[in-house]
Amino acid sequence: MSTFRSSRSGTVAATLARSRLGVPHVLFFVLAAAAPLTVVAGGASTGFAVTGTTAVPMAYLLIAVVMAIFAVGYVAMSRHVVNAGAMYSYVAHGLGRVPGIAAAFVALVAYNAMQIGLYGAFGVVAAEVLAAGGYTAPWWVCALVGWALVAALGLARVDLNGRVLAGLLLAELAVIVGYAVVMLAHPAGGTVDGRALDPGQLLTPGVAAMLVGGIAGFVGVEATTVFAEETRDPRRTVARATYLAVAITGTCYAGSAWAMSVAAGTDKVVEQARQHGTELMFALVSPHLGQSVVDAGRLLFLTSLFAALLAFHNTVARYLFALGREGVLPAALGRTNRRTGAPKLGSLTQSTLAVAVIVAYPAAGLDPITHLFFWLTVTGGLGVLILMTATSLAVIGYFARHRRVESAWRRWIAPGMATTALGGILIGTVTSFGDLLGLPDASPLRWWFPTGYALAALAGVGWALWLRASRPATFGAIGWGADSATAPQAAPSPPVRLSTRV
Template sequence: MSDFRSARSGTVAATLARARLGVPQVLFFVLAAAAPLTVVAGGASTGFAVTGTTAVPMAYLLIAVVMGIFAVGYVAMSRHVVNAGAMYSYVAHGLGRIPGIAAAFVALVAYNAMQIGLYGAFGVVAAEVCATFGTAVPWWVCALVGWAATAVLGLARVDLNGRVLAGLLLAELAVVLGYGAVMVTHPAEGAITASAFDPRQLFDPGVAAMLVGGIAGFVGIEASTVFAEETRDPRRTVARATYLAVAITGACYAGSAWAMSVAAGPDAVVDRAREHGTELMFALVGPYLGQPLVDAGRLLFLTSLFAALLAFHNTVARYLFALGRERVLPAALGRTNRRTGAPKLGSLVQSTLAVTVIVTYAFAGLDPITHLFFWMTVTGGLGVLILMTAASLAVIGYFLGHHRGEPAWRRWLAPGLAAAVLGLILTATVVSFGDLLGLPADSPLRWWFPAGYALTALSGVGWALWLRARRPEAFRAIGWGADSATAAPLAVRPAAPPRIPTRV
């Protein structure tokens, strides 16, 4: 049992519902956040069109390998630190409390951006579905309907959310796999070719941009540790769910992108992608499945977006809960619904912020796809990439000087390799961020979004320094999670507490 599951857990202000999730439920949350059908239909086709290379399947495979290496240290640390704050708590334990709060602030901005940005795509896709039935509905009305459903489910039992996501996700995966099978069995050139997996293509200039954008498809990986406190066996559940999620998403992304290249033809897939955009997959299977099944796929594209909305909403709510429980943020955030065990106020705060942004965009007449969905989700992906890089370094710091029964591969070899590769991708992302957003070379917005995370992290550092000076009991509790004892003055720590460095 983890160090965090100590006898002092009974002194906390509130706890999340325990033992309600197993490996399948946690896996559903992770995969729902990854939104396989959204990435396959939107990300893969866009990758072909924007990069101009057929190496998209190989790029996704490479990203999956990087995520697998990242997961080695991440999962190892999850065996010793169980906290709904996940990467925030890992950074606090591995690099120090002050960097931990900076990471928490970055996480809140990043995951809120990911969640709220999805409402733009959900609203537009839902409006298009309504239009097929002869009903014209503004995008923001559809977005508000999705928001209301998310807000209600966010206050429900976490296992109910898991069952909802399970149904949506299984249907979504059925479409991805079914469409993939249709495309592979109808090759454009009469024969199946694996040229898209030629490793020499990784040296194509467009692959770098594909790596930068493609990693956003794996941002839901943190959900496995965010829900650790609500699992039956955190030590095993988190590891199994994380590795399964990386394997399944990697196989779906790379396999589906390859299937597109087979159905369109390796020499024509880029042109077809530029012609059809996110409709490429539907255009390729349409002649063989018929309109009803194609329309069903488009409808599940919508439910894929809703599943991601619900998964990210739950992630943000639990981050707020973790920070409220430790009195980093108002203590009221650290209390749960007595009936459902859900983080009530954290869920309400996230819902309030989301509806405010939706209404603001609607009144301002901003483009829901470009300015809400694309800009905000890409910005959110940048924040999660920052967190992953910091978490890899934190794993090394946590195990420094104390093996805790973990081999060198888990303690520093895999985390060090992950930190190096993720750092390179992060650098490339910041440098080319304006190009990713389609901004002019002289636009100041090219640097405003990355600079926003720097200011967010500095705000976290400032807040942590204030806590250390004015509320030292709260500062000492940072990262302790269910053992923080925030409802009462700090007493004697457990005999073998998790190590939290005092260095900044």
């Protein structure tokens, strides 16, 4: 197993396993994190019910366009900075080391919230599946079984994780496509209605709320760069996987939401979504499919959650690895398993935090769906949205110093458009965050979660300033990852002062 020695700190840290992932592997990781079946069955139906509009398909298409524009600068940056720290390292290179560490702390909170929150839904859905088979088990017992499987696979070879996710994801996508075909083949009133695809729907009230909630359905797509060090060809693999992930998720979400409106009737889909909730899709296909096929779909809903758990676990472990390797966090986190090449302590740390939360929730009498799944995953989505906005700005900063390496479209036009769009969605998310969580206006919790990210960022700034004063060698290597040895004098440039002049 290869290692590198940092000329600044003198510590030895192992690299991640090289050349084990191709485009399909990375694609499976990020699509699994996005959990398409979970979004289609839960997010789309909830979008109809909560917003009261039929603009859900067009809202998903609009978000996919925003994500594609974001990907232009993001992918361009990945060709020049290859680091498992992904967005943290991009911010360090583009805006400076201090903002980079702030972004790293936000990333750890966000991805842990996404991963751990999913255990609430996994436990409840697993308990329901068992109950249908005549067995009874508390949700937290089911969650712990899922946790044990994720913890074990997190220490295995990354390509093994990719194969597990591939099998689960292909079955998941087959259900999404199959159910959509069935719904379109049996339209309400006997005629396929395309009104839900009218772009004018985007001007109706409630679309802003759909954009805020819908962005969470694409969380995970941005994680392609986290696995760049383990790919055979980072320059091509990351780009292809990112664009394919955006295209597949956008098509699945919009297509399935439109199929629901066709099967239920455009005039009645909101009413039926409020009546059936996350069972809407299954209720629409049940009259036309055998019960065993519908039950298989529900089972794959469970495996969709498991796949997302495993994908986010790997993402968190690699962020911890990147920070440990650079000395920002304890150096032991920057070690890998000698046999599998997996980030050993990073994986174990994430597993330990997750099991502590799973055990604490039933002890505190908290609801696994509302307080664990919904609150934490929405909060995690907010954190990733903050990171994507900061990263788009960092891309502009980085290429302001490297003008000749990419076109103007990749350097500042697309990143500028992405910063504006994501920034607008971010402002809408923060201002309506309490409404997203279903909290009353007077509840202080509506501000506690966004404030948590502000505190995480401030903690990162404080830690970065301490590193700069006390451990300048470590501070100078921030953002370079495995390249610290080969480019000892090439630390990220000072923060760029972006001109406000056009």
